[in-house]
Amino acid sequence: MAEQPVWWQRLTSPGGVPLPLSVQERLGWYSRQVRRQRIMNYTLEGVTVVVAASIPAAAALGAPTAVTAVLGALVAVLAGLRQLVRPGESWIRASATLVAMQREAVVWSAGAAPYDADRAETILVENVESLVAAETSQWAEQRTVRRSEPEQQPVS
Numbered sequence: 001m002a003e004q005p006v007w008w009q010r011l012t013s014p015g016g017v018p019l020p021l022s023v024q025e026r027l028g029w030y031s032r033q034v035r036r037q038r039i040m041n042y043t044l045e046g047v048t049v050v051v052a053a054s055i056p057a058a059a060a061l062g063a064p065t066a067v068t069a070v071l072g073a074l075v076a077v078l079a080g081l082r083q084l085v086r087p088g089e090s091w092i093r094a095s096a097t098l099v100a101m102q103r104e105a106v107v108w109s110a111g112a113a114p115y116d117a118d119r120a121e122t123i124l125v126e127n128v129e130s131l132v133a134a135e136t137s138q139w140a141e142q143r144t145v146r147r148s149e150p151e152q153q154p155v156s
Helices: 019-059 065-085 087-110 122-149
Strands: none
Touching: 019 087, 019 122, 065 087, 065 122, 087 122
């Protein structure tokens, strides 16, 4: 079964020019990324909650200490994965970029400034690529800041 076109794939400029292919590719990639990150975030959070809740339940039901220890270790692994992958943060960042790109495409299709000039398609591509570059910089900065922050010691 063929996929239905997404609304932005049907956008055209006031002169009937279709949305530039590079912009369509970026919008498609970010749409898929937002979906992946949302699913990964909810899955990781949900599994963590279920496994964490199973620890006291297992202990109350008289499970061997090894079972509760493994469940506890699994929670630690899931928490580590959450910190390593950060799907929630990636989801928010990608969503914001996607919405900004969609806005640019809609403004372009309406022929509003800055897309009311001869170079409208070129300006659109430049603006979309600027959004992608900014998001990529945010991702890199987030990774750098988190890794360079000193570990905080608990207050006693």
